[in-house]
Amino acid sequence: MKSLVLTLFFCHSVAIIFLIHEVGYRVNFTESMPRGIYQIIPGKPAKGDLVTFSLREDNPYFQISLNRKYLGLNTNSPLLKILIGTAGDNIKISSTGVSVNNMLLPRSRQKRSDNYGKKLPVLLHSTIIPTAKGLVMSTHNENSFDGRYFGLVDVNQMQRVIPVLIFTPEDKTITEYSCPKCGCKLAHLSPTNEKKSRWICNGYPACDYWTSTPEDKVDDFTDVAQTKE
Numbered sequence: 001m002k003s004l005v006l007t008l009f010f011c012h013s014v015a016i017i018f019l020i021h022e023v024g025y026r027v028n029f030t031e032s033m034p035r036g037i038y039q040i041i042p043g044k045p046a047k048g049d050l051v052t053f054s055l056r057e058d059n060p061y062f063q064i065s066l067n068r069k070y071l072g073l074n075t076n077s078p079l080l081k082i083l084i085g086t087a088g089d090n091i092k093i094s095s096t097g098v099s100v101n102n103m104l105l106p107r108s109r110q111k112r113s114d115n116y117g118k119k120l121p122v123l124l125h126s127t128i129i130p131t132a133k134g135l136v137m138s139t140h141n142e143n144s145f146d147g148r149y150f151g152l153v154d155v156n157q158m159q160r161v162i163p164v165l166i167f168t169p170e171d172k173t174i175t176e177y178s179c180p181k182c183g184c185k186l187a188h189l190s191p192t193n194e195k196k197s198r199w200i201c202n203g204y205p206a207c208d209y210w211t212s213t214p215e216d217k218v219d220d221f222t223d224v225a226q227t228k229e
Helices: 002-022 060-068 218-224
Strands: 025-028 036-041 050-053 079-085 090-094 097-100 133-137 159-166 172-178 185-189 198-201 209-211
Touching: 036 050, 097 133
Parallel strands: none
Antiparallel strands: 025 036, 036 159, 050 079, 050 159, 079 133, 090 097, 172 185, 185 198, 198 209
């Protein structure tokens, strides 16, 4: 009886997730990004946006991720990442991590093996991002399966998403404001975690821009920019 209940619960859960996907939502259960439900929104992805996409089948990592179940039980589960680099950006790879336009991204060091000790081939190398390509990564978790390994992704494969329900408490919310220093989105820090409400670059600490007046025009942000101590 218990096994039957568990089976029915699993089937209903899969059905619900499938329906959620069909109506333009994505559910993230991985640690790469905050777990929760994200909604696909219209518009061309820009640097700093949260995006969802699926690996192309001609990408070597499609088969690797399938064999190692990086994408779960689904053969081509959509991924959820941040669009870190766009056409024209200078990507440099070093032993300390990935740099975009000479700014080292946090938690971006390429690892030689996954959590199970299996070798991780690297398809991302130092380069200038070509037209129509983008670098997608997660600075949320250093163990993220992202562009550090499977390389650049076609921008026309990406769809913008926004979080609508986060399952675990987060201390920041990604906003539509852009950082005037690097172009990434600004994240709003909860006043409960800061003495004063503030907005920091989502690329922090690689980019140390922050402001306490996001309602100002973006052109005026440089007047109130400060370096977080």
